Amino acid sequence: MAATFASWPARAENAPFTLAWSAPAGCPSAEDIVDATRLRLNEAAPDRSAELLVTGTVTEERGGFVVELQTTDASGRAVGRRAIRVNGPRCRAVEEPTALVLALLVASAPPGTTPLPPPEPPEAPPPEAPPSEPSPRTPPSGFARTTASPRLAPEARESPAHVALGLDGVTSVGALPIAGLGVAIRGTYATGSLLFGVEGSFEVGGTVRARGGEVAFQLARASLLAGVQLLATRRLELALTVRACGGTLRVLPTNVSVVRTNARPAAFVGSGLLLRMPLVPGFHAEVFPELEATIVRDQFNIRDGDVLYPIHTPERFAARLSLGLAYVFR
Template identity: 40%
Template sequence: MACALVLAVVSFDSTAKAASFHLTWDAPQGCPSREEIVAATLARLKRPIGAGREFFVYGTVSALESEFVVFLTLKDDRGQELGEREVRVAGRTCADIEEPSSLVLAMMIAVALPHDRPATEAEPRAHHGPPPRRDPRAPQPLAPAPAHSAALAPPRIRHVALSGAAVGAFGTLPGMGYGLAIRSLYSSGALAGALEAGFLDSGAVRAGTEAMGFRLLELSARAGVVALRSGRVELVPHVVLRGGVLRLSPMGFSLVQSTARGAGFLGAGMLARLRVAPHVLVEALPEMQAALIRDEIQVVDAGKLYHVHRAAPVEGRLSIGLSYEFR
């Protein structure tokens, strides 16, 4: 009798664990605890998760000026992402997030669960003897719709933002180059892309008895993935392709070639974004890129040839600015 009681307790405990899910919860003080979110979510599920099914949920909470933002990511036991949702709750206390967050999380898990047919439909009764005749005039039964057709995947989170930044670069221009850039960013789920336009200026370079100014006008395109989206912080590693025109301003002498030169770069970087208000983020963007075009810039002064500048093989740059995010 004692052995049977022990086996029953062990069986119940293992079933309860299999019927739950794993939640990693990062929330400020005063918000619902991990245990409260798990209990509220399980209470909203219409049916148990079932043995052998494991889900991993990553949830973060950010407290903004007039609302709380809850970001939820659902993965299976193989690490495959099944969906992500962002829940915005307007309230004075963080306790207000429990009901909407647990409801959204329960819906995400319910969508990910397999929709199995009942056993009575899977195994029809055995029939002995000749098959019954069917009236050809009788309407044919409709084939059941696939169970998964009713399950809609959670919509991807989309962000559109416009940024302005100050830029510093070393390697393309003589000395340090400074400038400004305007950037538009679009992200859908884990994918992100950006377009940017800007310019860089450097100080005048002496050549013989005169000087020359440099200005780089450029356009760039970026493509990357959102590696981290944790409440206030986002990290987006990306590749960048940049092209432009290097404008030269000689003062008192002639160039060996034209005053406009092509410029091209290919590189990679990491966009870091920190949310400081509901729609405002601070951005830092370090990048390293290889020069695809490296023209030798020479001038002639008083019949003498001077070497002025040639772009370095690798350029490093950093831009820091503000971004406004549209919803």
């Protein structure tokens, strides 16, 4: 893209623009961004009034910076909007990609827009007025409906695609005779507001004593997940998920005989809420409560002579809670 802009000749039809810029300390100034943009457009400062207002906001987020650009004309009509993410600790690095994107927005704006009215001269402050905190830059009067904001609402940001790998502790009730305890490994891929994932887990469910012996229970299963992101902020990500899983419910008998086989199929479907909260760069805490319906419910019996004794049948509904850590690759 840089080579493309560098090769463009100066075009008289490019609409003149002005930039309202809000950025943390250490970031490029508005003048730096404007000069870099005009360099890529291969044009000098225009000799006519600005026709476009570009509002630029820089926020620090998750080991990098997000630049929001919004272009409007004198009537307040939105012309273009872009979000740029730059990874790294130095805010100066946003200058190059911001100038390239801004040049694209200006070059694609329709020419001949009504010029912006000149800004009114500021009123002199009262002689004895107490000092006040600096307020954000006010755009020209022709843009009364599009004020610059130091931080856009989280919903306006485009969430970049990412992969997460998590290791969780798991507890469940309903599938095993007593509360199950185990571990789960989960991988997810998120793009836009959609989430997809796979998971493998293993749980033990204690021991049931019967007829002079005992039977231990284990549950191993694999799952497919899909979901939609409900909330994404700097402090919390929340997704509604659905799950389909299949596996094996296995028994380990001691001094008793289990009827049929020691391993039976198990199947579940369910829904839950996956919450992720950032701890340090890359690492997130995970909380994942779920409710499930048991699709395959096979009864386990032991035999004592010619008599069968039931020892466990999975419940029709089960609950599950996962707590752990995930690393997010962006």
